[in-house]
Amino acid sequence: MLSTQQLIEFDREYLWHPYTSFTNPPVVFPVRRAEGVHIELADGKKLIDGMSSWWSVLHGYNHPVINKAITDQLNQVAHVMFAGFTHEPAAKLAKTLVEITPAGLNKVFFSDSGSVAVEVAMKMAIQYWYSQGQAQRTTFLSLKQGYHGDTFGAMSVCDPHSGMHHLFHQSLSHHLFAEVPACKFNEKFDERSFANFSQLLQRNRQKIAAVILEPIVQGAGGMHFYSPTFLLRVRELCNQLDVLLIADEIATGFGRTGKLFACEHANISPDIMCIGKALTGGYITLAATLCNDKVSNGISTGKNSVFMHGPTFMANPLACAAANASLELLMNTDWQSKVLNIEQQLKAELEPCRTLAAVADVRVLGAIGVVELKEPAKVAELQPQFVAQGIWVRPFGKWVYLMPPFIISEQELRKLTEGIYDVVSNIA
Numbered sequence: 560m561l562s563t564q565q566l567i568e569f570d571r572e573y574l575w576h577p578y579t580s581f582t583n584p585p586v587v588f589p590v591r592r593a594e595g596v597h598i599e600l601a602d603g604k605k606l607i608d609g610m611s612s613w614w615s616v617l618h619g620y621n622h623p624v625i626n627k628a629i630t631d632q633l634n635q636v637a638h639v640m641f642a643g644f645t646h647e648p649a650a651k652l653a654k655t656l657v658e659i660t661p662a663g664l665n666k667v668f669f670s671d672s673g674s675v676a677v678e679v680a681m682k683m684a685i686q687y688w689y690s691q692g693q694a695q696r697t698t699f700l701s702l703k704q705g706y707h708g709d710t711f712g713a714m715s716v717c718d719p720h721s722g723m724h725h726l727f728h729q730s731l732s733h734h735l736f737a738e739v740p741a742c743k744f745n746e747k748f749d750e751r752s753f754a755n756f757s758q759l760l761q762r763n764r765q766k767i768a769a770v771i772l773e774p775i776v777q778g779a780g781g782m783h784f785y786s787p788t789f790l791l792r793v794r795e796l797c798n799q800l801d802v803l804l805i806a807d808e809i810a811t812g813f814g815r816t817g818k819l820f821a822c823e824h825a826n827i828s829p830d831i832m833c834i835g836k837a838l839t840g841g842y843i844t845l846a847a848t849l850c851n852d853k854v855s856n857g858i859s860t861g862k863n864s865v866f867m868h869g870p871t872f873m874a875n876p877l878a879c880a881a882a883n884a885s886l887e888l889l890m891n892t893d894w895q896s897k898v899l900n901i902e903q904q905l906k907a908e909l910e911p912c913r914t915l916a917a918v919a920d921v922r923v924l925g926a927i928g929v930v931e932l933k934e935p936a937k938v939a940e941l942q943p944q945f946v947a948q949g950i951w952v953r954p955f956g957k958w959v960y961l962m963p964p965f966i967i968s969e970q971e972l973r974k975l976t977e978g979i980y981d982v983v984s985n986i987a
């Protein structure tokens with residue numbers, strides 16, 4: 560076993576962490592174990608998790624039910640290729656996903672990560688139009704401040720400027736970007752906020768394969784919550800002009816925004832939907848792309864009836880077993896009340912941050928609380944302060960945010976909100 564000292568040394572020497580440099584290595588905290596909402600460091604210090612390991616941990620760490628589902632599956636078969644074989648964990652999960660996602664989404668394509676689920680969605684849209692004899696429709700219309708992942712297709716529909724990928728701009732396909740929906744979640748809808756999107760879609764309809772957006776909550780691109788009416792207008796116009804709609808629910812899915820899927824805020828169903836992150840309750844990487852009959856039939860009856868994608872670890876049985884257990888836990892609890900309670904507490908307890916000098920805005924939706932700073936957060940400075948408070952909060956850009964596991968108690972959540980207030984009030 561490595562000593563903590565060795566672990567840190569090996570990490571420094573050999574490991575790349577997300578969005579980091581080797582010449583200016585990030586401070587990393589060695590984790591020994593985790594249970595419930597607590598992440599335990601090598602020195603024994605326990606942190607309350609405010610991040611759900613990036614939107615994914617719903618029921619807490621080391622959950623006995625999910626642990627058992629994985630070990631049971633491990634004793635049957637850990638992995639088997641999905642070409643020519645099928646298995647119960649995948650079949651069961653696909654049926655559940657079709658039942659709980661918006662009406663009409665009837666077919667499920669599994670992949671390993673959110674970014675790949677987005678690639679698959681984009682390929683589905685392009686192949687659909689190819690099959691309809693409209694191979695020129697390869698452009699996507701997306702929203703500014705959007706985030707859809709780190710692979711090439713996904714990068715090409717992320718915000719081209721404020722996004723993290725502008726340095727790759729020259730090597731990406733060029734798509735269209737509508738203005739950020741200016742109308743906020745709780746505001747009365749102003750039809751003028753739809754004008755730019757509407758104009759772009761109408762002008763370019765002949766070449767657009769699909770609209771791709773994050774419904775209601777723009778996550779990593781700005782933590783922006785926009786009006787459900789905007790989403791409704793998008794669906795209506797896509798219907799009218801016969802353009803496909805892809806909803807990227809990778810961050811918003813599985814109750815995070817107060818609805819099981821964010822599309823439900825506008826009562827709409829997309830043609831294609833991407834899910835990932837919380838799908839396995841934060842246990843194992845797994846993602847899926849769902850589509851409706853129009854897309855699946857359109858592709859399958861076309862010139863090239865075979866959908867051209869197939870990851871090696873497609874529908875991994877361990878991941879599907881974890882997802883089945885996580886979804887059973889979610890659907891058999893009153894998660895709506897849990898999320899509502901978290902929402903009310905976040906609203907009450909983050910609101911005082913608004914008066915702090917460094918703070919530009921405070922907003923909450925479902926189990927997502929955001930304190931927007933006036934300047935980008937200095938993560939390297941803030942992170943140790945959060946850890947000293949016994950909480951795990953990882954700011955990103957101008958956003959200090961919370962999206963705790965749904966099982967968090969009132970006292971534990973209070974530690975997170977008080978910790979944020981204390982640390983943010985020290986920002987000069």
Ligand SMILES: *Cc1c(COP(=O)(O)O)cnc(C)c1O
Nearest residue numbers: 672673674706707708778809810
């Ligand atoms: C995280 C995220 C992705 C990418 O998922 P990965 O699993 O990190 O590849 C795509 N879209 C949205 C909205 C996300 O939040």
